[in-house]
Amino acid sequence: MKADGKELSKILTIELKNKMEKLNNINFVVILVGNDTNSLIYIKYKQKKCEELGINFKLNQYDINISEKELLCEIIKINTDISIDSCIIQLPLPLHLNQNNVLNSLDPKKDADGFTFYNLGRLIKHNKNDFIIKPATVLGIEKIINYYNIETKGKNIVIIGKSVIVGTPLGLVLSNESTYSGTITLCDKNTENLQEVCKNADILIVSVGKHNLIDHTFELKKSVSIIDVGINRIKDESKKSGFKTEGDVEFNYFEDKCEFITPVPGGVGPMTVICLIENIINLKRNSLK
Amino acid sequence: MKADGKELSKILTIELKNKMEKLNNINFVVILVGNDTNSLIYIKYKQKKCEELGINFKLNQYDINISEKELLCEIIKINTDISIDSCIIQLPLPLHLNQNNVLNSLDPKKDADGFTFYNLGRLIKHNKNDFIIKPATVLGIEKIINYYNIETKGKNIVIIGKSVIVGTPLGLVLSNESTYSGTITLCDKNTENLQEVCKNADILIVSVGKHNLIDHTFELKKSVSIIDVGINRIKDESKKSGFKTEGDVEFNYFEDKCEFITPVPGGVGPMTVICLIENIINLKRNSLK
Numbered sequence: 180m181k182a183d184g185k186e187l188s189k190i191l192t193i194e195l196k197n198k199m200e201k202l203n204n205i206n207f208v209v210i211l212v213g214n215d216t217n218s219l220i221y222i223k224y225k226q227k228k229c230e231e232l233g234i235n236f237k238l239n240q241y242d243i244n245i246s247e248k249e250l251l252c253e254i255i256k257i258n259t260d261i262s263i264d265s266c267i268i269q270l271p272l273p274l275h276l277n278q279n280n281v282l283n284s285l286d287p288k289k290d291a292d293g294f295t296f297y298n299l300g301r302l303i304k305h306n307k308n309d310f311i312i313k314p315a316t317v318l319g320i321e322k323i324i325n326y327y328n329i330e331t332k333g334k335n336i337v338i339i340g341k342s343v344i345v346g347t348p349l350g351l352v353l354s355n356e357s358t359y360s361g362t363i364t365l366c367d368k369n370t371e372n373l374q375e376v377c378k379n380a381d382i383l384i385v386s387v388g389k390h391n392l393i394d395h396t397f398e399l400k401k402s403v404s405i406i407d408v409g410i411n412r413i414k415d416e417s418k419k420s421g422f423k424t425e426g427d428v429e430f431n432y433f434e435d436k437c438e439f440i441t442p443v444p445g446g447v448g449p450m451t452v453i454c455l456i457e458n459i460i461n462l463k464r465n466s467l468k
Numbered sequence: 469m470k471a472d473g474k475e476l477s478k479i480l481t482i483e484l485k486n487k488m489e490k491l492n493n494i495n496f497v498v499i500l501v502g503n504d505t506n507s508l509i510y511i512k513y514k515q516k517k518c519e520e521l522g523i524n525f526k527l528n529q530y531d532i533n534i535s536e537k538e539l540l541c542e543i544i545k546i547n548t549d550i551s552i553d554s555c556i557i558q559l560p561l562p563l564h565l566n567q568n569n570v571l572n573s574l575d576p577k578k579d580a581d582g583f584t585f586y587n588l589g590r591l592i593k594h595n596k597n598d599f600i601i602k603p604a605t606v607l608g609i610e611k612i613i614n615y616y617n618i619e620t621k622g623k624n625i626v627i628i629g630k631s632v633i634v635g636t637p638l639g640l641v642l643s644n645e646s647t648y649s650g651t652i653t654l655c656d657k658n659t660e661n662l663q664e665v666c667k668n669a670d671i672l673i674v675s676v677g678k679h680n681l682i683d684h685t686f687e688l689k690k691s692v693s694i695i696d697v698g699i700n701r702i703k704d705e706s707k708k709s710g711f712k713t714e715g716d717v718e719f720n721y722f723e724d725k726c727e728f729i730t731p732v733p734g735g736v737g738p739m740t741v742i743c744l745i746e747n748i749i750n751l752k753r754n755s756l757k
Contacts, residue, residue: 297572303585332658341645362658364654365654
């Protein structure tokens, strides 16, 4: 079965529109340092979705040479401004800024990306009904797993890629004994016998950014569910842009050889922005409690 | 090879005594709610070790019926008292207190157990030289791995038990790509085919508290390193006390069938208290920077 991330994101959009009806103004701020082209594209997506849902969107853009001290002051202003409900700091930051310091200066109660240490730490131990902010891609994958009824309890869930925004927090969420209780294997580029490790996977989640990392040389279970988080731009002269987008998994090969697979594009990707919106709405709802 | 946790803990004690010579007073507080017998025994060990190292130890003991609000006020007093360097809240807490709320009211800069969400979250992403507070048992296992030169990079490290004080944070530490870069598999009681999972382990870490969970029915690699964190009291009429202490692994069976094993008692156990002391000293040193 092929997942339809676009369809699922539409369903979520309707759910969130219903939630919005009970809420007043939500004020959301994006901090951008510099003017990286890709960052501006991603921010545009977020702005568009905010506007569709009726969330007030504001972009605070700073000079690429801003000092860490100045930037931290700006974030503290956001923390103390009661008219602002939530905020994200668009990554990547210029190299002269310490990313950990910057991300963690944001109040966890306004942290819509869930990237503060406090919110990441909460993933380690939580119960089903706790209010938790998860990184948007993690939440998006969780929603796919739930929507398509993919069994996790006791299953071998192999995650390739240990990033702080996807792989590692996703491992914590799917490992949690009071919710998914999966048996999680976290792999990176040093993993010996990756093919051997993947052979036993009931769920295989690939988030590396390496085109066709999982190709036809891998023998997977026929019952495997594959979730492909990779986004790779591949040269394709048949396209107007000269490029096509593909994932980390050789989709054409595995499409008929597995139980479930998410395509790229149209799988996890469309879930990410709508899940950020869900975080923004949930932070507001929680602040009103 | 059999690890000698007692010997290693003596070596660490000498190292820490040297570090203490360059420090003035360190004031450390243990919060205890109620008077649980086991908690009082553990606290005595900690007190003894503090006194041996010249750390000022204070026990703040509260009535078992203290309200959460009152306890949080007491912890806030500790946070704001500049004469107190660090603190732990002895677990378990009585059930009417929300453990997450209580633990996270402590300032992470005074959190010698490393149990605040902030300090746990830091384990997700850190570099080799970052100042990080890890839960004492996690730090103790790390020291055993380093001292006995157990290779971790790319190896299959199977951890059984997902507790918030051992298994899960240990997985984060050994998974970290800038330090150990292990391929981590985190198992719990729901794991299907545990025997199959353990068969591929290069390092097997068991932290469940179930006597002989890993017994002679398990086929492990001859090259496996086994770290047994379990502590189980077993009836033994030949002992004065009527009990002996054993681990989660059938030690007698595996002792000659593996590359490396930690005994119980005398393996991980003796490392825990000295690693708490290391946290106390490191928090003080860091506060002086």
